[in-house]
Amino acid sequence: MGNKEQKQKEQNPEERIHNFNEVSFSYTKEQAVKEAKRCLQCKVPLCEIGCPAGISIKKFIKHIADEEFDLALKVILEKNSLPGVCGRVCPAEDNCMKMCVSRPKININLLERFVADNSKKIVAEVKKNKGKIAVIGSGPAGLACSSDLALMGYDVVLFEALHIAGGVLSYGIPEFRLPKKIVNNEVEYIKNLGIKIKLNSVVGKTFDLKEILNEYDAVFISTGAGLPYFLGIDGENLNNVYSANEFLSRNNLMKSYKFPEYKTPLKKSRKTVVIGGGNVAIDAARTARRLGSEVVVVYRRSKNEIPAREQEIKHAEEEGIEFVFLANPLRILGKEDVEGVECIRMSLGEQDDSGRRRPLPIKNSEFRIDCGQVIVAIGQGPNPLIQKTINLNTGKKGNIIVNEKYETSIEKIYAGGDITSGSATVINAIRDGKTAAKQIDEMLKKRRK
Amino acid sequence: MYRIKEKKILAENTVLLRITAPEIAKKARAGNFVMLRIDEKGERIPLTIVDYDKDTITLIFLVVGRTTDDLLKLNEGDSILDVVGPLGNAIDVEKYGKVVFVGGGLGIAAIYPQLKTLKKLNKIISIIGARTDKHLFLVDEIKENSNETIICTDDGSLGRKGFVTEALKDLIENEKIDRVVAIGPPVMMKAVSDVTRNKKIKTIASINTIMVDGIGMCGSCRVKVKDEIKFACVDGPEFDAHDIDWDEFLKRNSRYKEEEHECMLSKK
Structure with a gap:
């Protein structure tokens, strides 16, 4: 029977405690196709309701089953610019897989990882003529927001305080769980979408948020929860x-x-x-x-x-x-x-x-x-640097308060990810970044009218 | 990449670099510092911004370990991979009255931008000290910007023989001082704080801690101030010297001694 779950291969524990190489390996092509073929291709794919990024899961799995891997990646990239990251660190068991009706459940995250690791990302050419947006902080929320806005036709500048992009993906999650090569690869893709990343740029220090607000049509703050308790x-x-x-x-x-x-x-x-x-x-x-x-x-x-x-x-x-x-x-x-x-x-x-x-x-x-x-x-709390320089409404823990549209108390400033929630998961930060991008677009569309 | 526009050896093991960094220069104020990383494998270290103009910032460092040794090897025209700032809080520019600046060793570089900024509103007395006259630097610049300058060397090769704290003691016995700012080796700052405590003179110390990011994310630079944990990078680097737990600070600041040694040895 072809319903056997494909297990991910791993470095054995005795070996891996002596190195920083990734613990688990990507599916082989054969494994991926077998796993994809187990998918029931439900009429109403509940898994997609469970995905905070809204990936067309059913469709990309079908492409894998048909061995059309580049198409599978294209489907994922329409919704998620960080498939290599999410395929590794997204708690899929609490999201898409929680809703999966197959038994055993389809390892959706491992399939996402397989295509991310084995297919070429094709960069969609989009004219940037809708406006200029500043995104502050290049962690998962910032990367997701930037790439969605770029795909919508906005000119995006992404400010990063550290010497490398990725936020918690770079400074926090270890190499053996998320190789930095994978993070760099996704950041490169995002740069290729036409986003300018300004490293070593601390907003609140090197740049003033008020100045940025004058130069850009909107700002998204995604500075994360980096304050150690x-x-x-x-x-x-x-x-x-x-x-x-x-x-x-x-x-x-x-x-x-x-x-x-x-x-x-x-x-x-x-x-x-x-x-x-x-x-x-x-x-x-x-x-x-x-x-x-x-x-x-x-x-x-x-x-x-x-x-x-x-x-x-x-x-x-x-x-x-x-x-x-x-x-x-x-x-x-x-x-x-x-x-x-x-x-x-x-x-x-x-x-x-x-x-x-x-x-x-x-x-x-x-x-x-x-x-x-x-x-x-x-635990960690929200980074307090920006809030010290501008009068934004903040919560008890210093988190920036936003409404359901991800709007802060100051017009044209949006925020999302751990800076608003305190400390959550990569995938929730991605959802915030994407939703905020949509809201920013809605707001600017109205203004253009 | 941040280009080195000017390099000058100021004194024994003391080097000045003027670096092109217009975005940092535009925002820099006295009291700020930058974090720099020489290359891909480099460490991030904090250095005080000693001076700035439209396009450049000036840094002064002492060659004490691997990173500063690597920095010494760079020349005019070379580039530093990462420089970020201005970080930390700028000093409060106010009318205090008579302000004494005590600068020991590399601390001389750090008091310079502060006294330059405060001189319009205050009477400035500077006490600068180093091991010998060969270790002193910025003497003319400090003199030019101070109403009075006292020079101390451990061996008496220039100015008073002895520590800066001795000169400070004599000074506060004879004059009413409104504020003391001490920057230098931790032991010196601790000694200054002991000298001024009984006289209840407001004393500020700028502490140079071990940092990783410099933007409040790691807590490596944490220091106990009035029994509260503060991060030198974002809450400081200046604190009331009488509130700092100096003993704890001294211990924490020497915690990588062995590794520093190992890193020097690994150099080919």
């Missing part, structure tokens, strides 16, 4: 306590895993404690593992509540990373350098505002984990 406990400023952002930036953006060839250093430690349970925490843990450290992840709730993707947890466990659930750090121990973490056991109480059961400390259950390095991965 700390625990506020004793010992947090000891040497070898990192925010996950610092640890990951040193590795991904500055390539300190290749130190001293690349000149940004990172301390090596025999044992690392990572605090937190999101995808960022798991990325940091798996990075530390590859740098030769034993790793313990401390998470205050139980395995059922952990926010990281199941696949990431599975990979981390295979790599020998230990999880301590229902525990919370009380203080970080040490004199100059970290020597350990004192934790307390937790139990789960009533549901809190997030709908999850609230973790509560168990009296007299303190225990110590010895380690030489601590990575704090308890």
